[in-house]
Amino acid sequence: YTNAGKSTLFNALTSEGVPTNLGLFTTLSTTTRAISIGKRKLLLIDTVGFVDRLPIALVEAFRSTLEETIFADLILLILDLSEPTGEIERKLSTCIQTIQEIGASSVPMVTALNKIDLISPADAEEKKRHLSRFVQKSVLVSSLKMTNIELLLSEIERNLESPVEAAFVLPPSGRVQRSLSLIREMATVLDIEYSNSQISGKLAAYPRIIPKIVAEINGAGGEITLDRQKDLRDVHIMADVPASKTRF
Numbered sequence: 001y002t003n004a005g006k007s008t009l010f011n012a013l014t015s016e017g018v019p020t021n022l023g024l025f026t027t028l029s030t031t032t033r034a035i036s037i038g039k040r041k042l043l044l045i046d047t048v049g050f051v052d053r054l055p056i057a058l059v060e061a062f063r064s065t066l067e068e069t070i071f072a073d074l075i076l077l078i079l080d081l082s083e084p085t086g087e088i089e090r091k092l093s094t095c096i097q098t099i100q101e102i103g104a105s106s107v108p109m110v111t112a113l114n115k116i117d118l119i120s121p122a123d124a125e126e127k128k129r130h131l132s133r134f135v136q137k138s139v140l141v142s143s144l145k146m147t148n149i150e151l152l153l154s155e156i157e158r159n160l161e162s163p164v165e166a167a168f169v170l171p172p173s174g175r176v177q178r179s180l181s182l183i184r185e186m187a188t189v190l191d192i193e194y195s196n197s198q199i200s201g202k203l204a205a206y207p208r209i210i211p212k213i214v215a216e217i218n219g220a221g222g223e224i225t226l227d228r229q230k231d232l233r234d235v236h237i238m239a240d241v242p243a244s245k246t247r248f
Contacts, residue, residue, distance in 0.1 A: 004078040004091075005114040009143035010046040013153070037157045042073075069102060073206065074160055075109040081127055081140070082118035088127065092134055106208050108159045111135040112152055117142040163204040165190070166213075170199045170222040179220040186213055 014033040031046040047069070069075060077095055079088055099105055113131070116124045124140050131138065137159060139152045168183075170176050176199060183189065187205035205213055210226070217224045 004080045005143050006078050007046055009076075009078055009112060009114060009141070010044065012143045012146055012149055014044060037153050037160075040157065040160065042160075045072075069099070069107065070104045072104070072107050074156060075099065075104065075107050076156065077109055077111045077135070078114050079111060079131075080115050081113040081124060082115040085127060085130060088131065089134070092131070096134070108161065109135070109137065110152070110155050110159055111138040112141050112143075113138050114141055114143055116140050116147060117145045161206045161208065163188075164207055164210055164226055165202060165204045166210070166224050166226045167202050168200070168213075168217050168222060168224040170217065170220055172196070172199060173221060175220045179216050179222070182216050183213060 010031070010033075014035055032043050035042055035044050045068075079092060079095075081088065083091075099107075099109075111131075113124070113128055119127075128138060128140055137155060139148055139155050141148045141152050143149075170179055180199070183203060186209050187203040190202040190204055192199065192201035203213070214224055
């Protein structure tokens, strides 16, 4: 939610100098920086904050920015824990509703309960217990004082998915270009070969995205094989695709 300390936390995680302010909409565009967590290199994006009762003229502009969230590997939701509990709940409800509306509810999420330097430790723990009904993966932090930043990074690392690799084959039909375009949007194409009879390749994608890729490839008359049979069976059930199109 806006004014929760997103840009301050962004600066703490990246050692950057993104502007921070107590006014609304200090962040009006996205800022992206590369960071490392453990052995993984990530792109951290500071976005415009969620807000309810947004003026109609701004709704579409902000929505187009927020919709980029559906392509994220993880959402880091930031709440101002120094506010009254009822106000935190209201803002959290707005955040969750917006995430659902833009189609990002399947993206893993970690919640940073920020500004604990402004309240007592007992109050912070009590509010965290209260909010656990709504958000399970949360960390008490102070982005200003750099409190629990390493703990937050560890929680982020634990909740990042590992990509799954798969081999696919597509027939040279009229739909193939559309299918390849969608595959490239949803996955990383590791290898691809073209012949007169088929297009074959390898891709890497996150498990929550695989069912969409399976459905697209099977719908185009192709086949896809995951590296692990168990994963492929799970995908077949989730995507509800014909067994004849999916190799085990």
